[in-house]
Amino acid sequence: MASIDSSPTNSGSDQAVWNEAYERVRNFLETFALGDHTQAPRLALKLVDRAREIHRDDPSKHPTTLAMEQAHHLMAEWLAANLETSERPTSQTFASGYIALLLGQSLRITPDSFLVTPLAPPLRQALRESLLVTGPDLEISSMSPRSFDYGPMLNLARQTWHKWDARAIVVAIAFWIGVYFIFYWWLSDLL
Amino acid sequence: MSTPSPEPSGALRRTLFLSGSILLTGAGMGLLLRTYVGQQIYWPDYIVIGLFPLLFSQIAVGVMLALFGFFDGLRGGDPLHVMRRSWRNKEEEVPLAATAIVIPVFNEEVERVRMGIENMWRSLEKTGQIEHFDFYLCSDSNDADHWIEEECAWLNLCQKLKAFGKIFYRKRRHAINSKSGNVADFCRRWGKRYRYMIVLDADSVMSGPTMVRLVRAMEANPAVGILQTQPVQVLGQSLFRRLLQFSGSAYGKIFTQGCSFTQTSSSSYWGHNAIIRIAPFIEHCDLPMLPVPDARGRHVLSHDTVEAALMRRAGYEVWVAYDESGSWEEGPPNMSDMLKRDRRWCAGNLQHFWFLFGRGIELGNRLQIWIGLMAYLCSPIWLAFLIAGSFTSYSRARFLLYSAGPEDIEDAAHHQETLLLFVLTVVLLFLPRVLSLLSQLPDARHFGGVFRLLLSTLLETVLSILMAPVLMLFHTLFVIQVILGWQIKWTTQNRSDSGLAFSHCVILYGWQTLLGIAGQSLAWTYLGSSSYWLMPIFIGWILAPITAWVTASKRLGEILRSWGLLIIPAEAEPPPELAGLADAASPSPEIPPLWSQALLCPYVHAIHLSMVRQRHSGGEDKKPAQSLAKLREKLVLEGPDALKPKEKLRLLWDAETVFWLHRELWSRPGDKLHPQWERLQAESGKSPLLRHYLLIETSD
Numbered sequence: 001m002a003s004i005d006s007s008p009t010n011s012g013s014d015q016a017v018w019n020e021a022y023e024r025v026r027n028f029l030e031t032f033a034l035g036d037h038t039q040a041p042r043l044a045l046k047l048v049d050r051a052r053e054i055h056r057d058d059p060s061k062h063p064t065t066l067a068m069e070q071a072h073h074l075m076a077e078w079l080a081a082n083l084e085t086s087e088r089p090t091s092q093t094f095a096s097g098y099i100a101l102l103l104g105q106s107l108r109i110t111p112d113s114f115l116v117t118p119l120a121p122p123l124r125q126a127l128r129e130s131l132l133v134t135g136p137d138l139e140i141s142s143m144s145p146r147s148f149d150y151g152p153m154l155n156l157a158r159q160t161w162h163k164w165d166a167r168a169i170v171v172a173i174a175f176w177i178g179v180y181f182i183f184y185w186w187l188s189d190l191l
Numbered sequence: 192m193s194t195p196s197p198e199p200s201g202a203l204r205r206t207l208f209l210s211g212s213i214l215l216t217g218a219g220m221g222l223l224l225r226t227y228v229g230q231q232i233y234w235p236d237y238i239v240i241g242l243f244p245l246l247f248s249q250i251a252v253g254v255m256l257a258l259f260g261f262f263d264g265l266r267g268g269d270p271l272h273v274m275r276r277s278w279r280n281k282e283e284e285v286p287l288a289a290t291a292i293v294i295p296v297f298n299e300e301v302e303r304v305r306m307g308i309e310n311m312w313r314s315l316e317k318t319g320q321i322e323h324f325d326f327y328l329c330s331d332s333n334d335a336d337h338w339i340e341e342e343c344a345w346l347n348l349c350q351k352l353k354a355f356g357k358i359f360y361r362k363r364r365h366a367i368n369s370k371s372g373n374v375a376d377f378c379r380r381w382g383k384r385y386r387y388m389i390v391l392d393a394d395s396v397m398s399g400p401t402m403v404r405l406v407r408a409m410e411a412n413p414a415v416g417i418l419q420t421q422p423v424q425v426l427g428q429s430l431f432r433r434l435l436q437f438s439g440s441a442y443g444k445i446f447t448q449g450c451s452f453t454q455t456s457s458s459s460y461w462g463h464n465a466i467i468r469i470a471p472f473i474e475h476c477d478l479p480m481l482p483v484p485d486a487r488g489r490h491v492l493s494h495d496t497v498e499a500a501l502m503r504r505a506g507y508e509v510w511v512a513y514d515e516s517g518s519w520e521e522g523p524p525n526m527s528d529m530l531k532r533d534r535r536w537c538a539g540n541l542q543h544f545w546f547l548f549g550r551g552i553e554l555g556n557r558l559q560i561w562i563g564l565m566a567y568l569c570s571p572i573w574l575a576f577l578i579a580g581s582f583t584s585y586s587r588a589r590f591l592l593y594s595a596g597p598e599d600i601e602d603a604a605h606h607q608e609t610l611l612l613f614v615l616t617v618v619l620l621f622l623p624r625v626l627s628l629l630s631q632l633p634d635a636r637h638f639g640g641v642f643r644l645l646l647s648t649l650l651e652t653v654l655s656i657l658m659a660p661v662l663m664l665f666h667t668l669f670v671i672q673v674i675l676g677w678q679i680k681w682t683t684q685n686r687s688d689s690g691l692a693f694s695h696c697v698i699l700y701g702w703q704t705l706l707g708i709a710g711q712s713l714a715w716t717y718l719g720s721s722s723y724w725l726m727p728i729f730i731g732w733i734l735a736p737i738t739a740w741v742t743a744s745k746r747l748g749e750i751l752r753s754w755g756l757l758i759i760p761a762e763a764e765p766p767p768e769l770a771g772l773a774d775a776a777s778p779s780p781e782i783p784p785l786w787s788q789a790l791l792c793p794y795v796h797a798i799h800l801s802m803v804r805q806r807h808s809g810g811e812d813k814k815p816a817q818s819l820a821k822l823r824e825k826l827v828l829e830g831p832d833a834l835k836p837k838e839k840l841r842l843l844w845d846a847e848t849v850f851w852l853h854r855e856l857w858s859r860p861g862d863k864l865h866p867q868w869e870r871l872q873a874e875s876g877k878s879p880l881l882r883h884y885l886l887i888e889t890s891d
Contacts (some may be wrong), residue, residue, distance in 0.1 A: 015402070017860075020860070024857065024861075024872065027872045027873050027875065027876065028857050029874070030875075030876035031791065031793055031794070031875040031876045031878075031881075032793060032794075032883060033794075033876065059609075062316075062860040063860075063861065064858065064859070064860045064861070065858045065860060068857050068858040069858060071857075072484060072854065072857075072858075088300050091800055091846060091847070091849075091850035092800065094793075094797065094800075094850070095796075095797040095800035095801050096797075096801075097797075098793045098794055098796065098797035099794070099797045099798065099801060101393060101794075102794045102797070102885060108886070119805070121585045126384060136325075136356075136359065136381060136384065138380050138381065139380070139382075139383035139384050140379060140380065140383075141378060141380075141382045141383050141473050142379070142473075143375055143378050143379050143382070143474075144477055145477040145478060145479040146477070146481065146501075148479040148481070149550040150482055150545050150546075150548070150549050150550075151548040151549050151550050151551060152548055153544075153545065153547070153548045154482050154545075165713060166680055174762045177725050183237070184234060184237065188783050
């Protein structure tokens with residue numbers, strides 16, 4: 001594990017929390033799949049150093065939170081500058097920016113350009129051109145079922161459902177048993 | 192473009208079909224009644240006499256379809272068929288129209304679906320007509336891992352094939368009305384953009400030339416509303432799937448050809464591997480609610496047959512292009528998975544009863560509905576027939592033992608009619624197979640040669656005889672379930688040939704073994720030698736767990752394949768559209784779950800945010816609902832496994848929440864996070880979604 005500070009003034013617990021902050025930022029930057037594996041640790045060290053400076057003035061925030069805030073802040077600025085979005089960065093800015101990075105493959109080809117301002121014009125152009133088409137415009141149609149005449153079965157079923165009671169079932173069963181026995185005796189003699 | 196031919200009525204064919212079926216059933220019934228002459232009639236005899244025509248008519252229907260199919264094959268195809276009309280002479284001149292290829296998915300194997308789309312795209316590209324086609328992956332997946340993986344697979348396709356603006360992904364928030372609702376949702380949103388849609392299943396694949404020809408067929412024949420291809424089952428590795436795909440390839444065509452010959456322009460639609468004219472589909476084919484008191488049972492489960500009937504009712508022709516190659520699908524890998532599918536199909540087919548007597552339905556469609564109904568109703572009828580038949584035998588045996596004189600025994604033992612009826616039944620049962628084999632003989636080399644074709648048929652027949660009684664009992668249970676009003680849900684079809692555990696087979700099929708042993712003991716005790724005719728049934732039941740276990744084996748399927756048995760033409764000459772599909776497997780994460788990558792990995796997170804539209808205009812600072820806020824905290828503090836499936840979906844649907852969680856999970860100190868998050872963070876850079884789908888090399 002890389003230690004980011006060997007200053008003798010730091011206590012052991014301080015070192016642990018700053019190491020945690022470094023590790024977090026490095027893990028975060030590694031998710032961008034930079035072409036150069038040393039780039040993420042280098043950037044992480046810079047961001048943690050910046051966080052340490054802020055932490056000296058305002059120690060209320062945890063180093064990890066502070067370092068990641070710096071990472072997000074830098075990322076937002078960098079994306080806004082390169083995507084030319086004047087508004088305050090939103091989730092959609094990040095989404096568009098990340099997708100542009102993925103589709104443009106610039107971080108794999110030129111990992112050194114990551115979070116570097118200003119970006120070289122061809123790279124900036126490539127970033128802006130990588131747009132994501134998620135779906136065509138809607139052209140709404142109305143699709144609803146037409147009336148359907150189920151014919152005689154529906155009438156029969158409705159009569160049964162609406163007049164369904166135990167007495168009717170008993171009568172029906174008794175009736176058919178009777179019919180069955182009549183047929184049985186009659187056919188037994190005949191056949 | 193040729194002018195549409197006058198619609199063939201097919202009245203003579205249907206008359207011949209119906210009269211032939213009635214004649215055969217009448218012959219069987221006549222022989223049965225003659226066996227009763229001079230005999231004592233017992234009460235179970237009336238059940239036997241009552242059920243016999245229903246069962247025998249099904250055999251007769253099968254024989255008539257096979258005969259018609261065989262005849263149609265001998266004369267080189269149906270001249271009335273839409274695919275044999277004059278437009279075929281100038282096929283290349285028929286212009287194409289905008290066509291959407293719609294693929295509804297529901298928790299399917301994502302990589303398999305992705306690869307199928309890639310193969311179809313490449314096949315279409317080779318035709319030079321790709322600009323007329325767009326793909327829509329319409330997801331109803333309710334599993335968070337599948338959802339996120341589908342999004343990444345979609346981006347992979349767009350990136351790899353340079354298909355942005357040509358391949359689209361749509362996830363429904365509420366999966367109303369299952370697959371038919373999914374397709375209807377596509378029609379409502381984007382139907383107007385296209386003249387046709389080719390509907391596929393998640394495991395379907397079609398070749399580019401076939402899809403182009405289907406569009407041309409529709410363009411040249413404006414009266415055709417649905418044109419269904421006959422998908423061939425392929426990619427089977429387990430013995431069970433190889434049996435299914437062999438029987439489909441060897442005997443399937445003759446039946447489909449027979450159906451098409453009989454039904455002509457009122458043919459079937461099987462819900463996938465078919466092209467549909469969208470405008471009339473939108474106008475006429477939305478499914479009506481069933482008139483049942485229970486609101487949960489009003490949705491039509493098996494939509495395809497009803498949609499075909501509605502399309503036909505609206506005046507459009509529905510045809511089966513039985514002779515078109517380049518249309519494939521996959522079957523269930525084992526008996527248990529087939530039963531799961533059958534349970535759903537049974538409920539759907541029985542619902543069709545309502546449409547049997549509906550006004551405006553064509554006779555051809557009514558026939559289709561009837562055949563579909565009887566496919567499942569035959570099982571309880573067969574079971575009742577067997578039980579009644581056994582009681583009859585028992586009564587007769589008692590009579591002969593205690594009351595009969597020598598002349599009665601003579602009469603009973605030498606009943607010519609009984610033998611004749613038995614022979615007739617066996618001949619009719621096996622005639623379709625014989626006809627199918629005869630029709631396949633010229634093509635035998637694609638089945639491994641004549642000898643292997645015959646041997647494979649023999650093997651398939653023996654195993655079918657063993658499985659038939661098992662299926663009969665399960666289908667009977669399914670019918671009872673439906674009648675009792677038990678709900679049948681739409682489930683994902685398993686397509687992996689991973690085999691079945693023997694313990695599973697014992698638990699699921701063991702009761703049939705007990706039933707078989709008990710039944711055989713009773714039959715031997717009370718029926719004596721008359722029980723021999725029940726032996727195939729009892730053997731099927733007794734061996735049910737072993738049959739299910741053995742047929743699920745991938746190894747056995749491979750061994751038989753290496754011997755050249757159960758080979759199908761698609762294996763003898765594999766089409767490029769199926770390349771790599773058998774081995775296509777989704778990436779498995781070292782540390783699950785996959786869906787957490789939408790919260791951690793910036794790329795996966797960004798794809799997801801782009802797909803989920805912002806529902807509120809309040810911006811990211813707007814406070815979430817209290818329940819949502821609680822869920823967020825629960826996820827952060829208790830880890831991804833603490834949430835229920837529905838809770839995961841709820842979080843993922845909310846773009847603001849997803850963004851908030853992304854920031855929060857990376858920014859919170861370790862002691863305020865569940866330990867699993869730190870492990871997932873460390874793995875995010877090597878996420879299988881990244882490596883498998885997103886970090887691909889593209890060349891400009």
